[in-house]
Amino acid sequence: MSRIAAAVAALLALAACGAKDTREVLHVGSQRGGTKAVMLASHALDGAPYTVDWSEFPAAQHLLEAIAGGSVDLGLVGDAPFMFAYQSGAPIKAVGAQYVAERPRGALALVVRAASPARQLADLKGKTVATTRGSVGHHLALAALAAAGLPADYVRFTFLAPGDAKAAFSSGRIDAWAIWTPYLPMALKEGARVLVDGHDLVSGYGFDVANDRAVKEHRALLDDFLAREAKALDWARTHPDDYAAVLARETGLPADIARDYAIKNGRRSVPIDAKVIDDQRRVLKTFRQAGTVAGTRDIAKAFVPPAGA
Template identity: 35%
Template sequence: MLLRQLTGLMAGLVVAVAAALPAHADELRIGFQKSSFNLIVLKSRGVLEQRLGAGTSVKWVEFPAGPQMLEALNAGSVDFGMTGDTPPLFAQAAGTKLVYVGYEPAKPQAAAILVAKDASIKKLADLKGKRIALQKGSSSHALLLRALDKAGLKWEDIQPAYLAPADARAAFERGAVDAWVIWDPYYASAEKALNPRVLATAEGLTSNQTFYLASREYAQRNKALLNTVFEELTRNSEFMEQHPSDTAKLLSAYVGLDQATFEQVLARHPNYRVGWLDDKTVLEQQKLADRFATQGLIPHPVNVADIVVRH
């Protein structure tokens, strides 16, 4: 009798302990891009795999830009990923099942509108009638829209050339476009190699926010796992802040750009700490969503808070 009672008690304790432990998925598939500096360094150091242990394998999948990554996320090809502020607005307007789960501090100095050094374009108003390269649906889309607003121009006043970063750079180099709206590390690389003139950064125009997203089902089922990932990303950011030279070397080895380029990138935006979204960040994103809706760049207004999952 006593043995049966003890056995039942132990079984109950095992169940209670198991319930208290974080529930981890068997696999975490992370989408990233060449501007996902925190994720790239985290991948290179292998610390997330060490933290999760054998119970959860980590698969890393690279994409050329945010819109492509969100397509894969919506299709279920990856579980979690990082992108700029604009792709989630297009995704929400399209009715995807994606949700915001985390964000990094704003980085307005890490994106810019570039023109050739000897270009006749001297101010934002001079963009009227010009052919401008940008990745459609990316953070550069938001930056250009806000820049046109500041200059008193409409979207119809310019000729957008929707190009992925590598194609946009090639077009910019050969003079096929008059301006290029781009983010780091492509921005810093162009500064080093092409010596362009910076017509404007995102400072005072858009926060150039970074968000982490997942499917709603995955986010709600794996909050403990995502919280662990955020903790490791924040610790990784602290490593990056304390070891800028080593970080630049890691990024250079992975991305293929020189170390000096990444030293410049890190100097512009040293803090990549990650947390769950707060009200201020949601409000800032809502303002951007409203502007896209009034411009007709997304088919209808969206309520950002509807797709925010909090811890």
């Protein structure tokens, strides 16, 4: 190569290094074992005309706070925390919905330690139950109490992030823990015992939630991301081993637990219709009857129909 050609090549390389990606950026939040893992594993974002900036959170409460504050545009959360945050006045909307049609047992449960004398929910009178405030675990515990004809104050709730709750549970500082996947399989592997399974008490909807600003300013990006996410979920159901490998790498979960989660986590994107919204009225009713939610916002306005609908 001549000196001139070499100089030109060097200048081009420097220009490339200094070039900035001018594409739009979509800030997406992901809970442990959530959206990020399935999108990376499926390569669903390949060719996207925008950049995704990922942020990870230990629980829906923290993710929803970030969405409401505007540092995150979009994130997947369970129905209970979404309802809880929306009724608290957060400037958020659900723009997509997901559902597990054949929900397995052992995905959400109220657990006690193996040596606990508790054999049924009534045995926890006056005992301490840990969960995250407004979470699917909180909803499960309240729904279980209501189904058993017991008042919400039958137990003493302590609200902790999953990591703190795990430490308290392991040390015996709490009597029971209302927790979800992927934390639940780890607890069971370490000897926890299911006292109440959530299978028959909660519906299991999840929602892609965006802040109001993102809905107004980045609607096209949100719609494109949701379409890619739907394809990623379809891919995950037919490629559990490939999904599990990335899931284990992203979360640090043991390979066997990651694979079990990948097989059981058969989520699908579903339309936000009247049935979905009616189910959320039941979720909200559980919180209201327990005195944990006072907001009166119209639930129907919490959901944004697809573009063009």
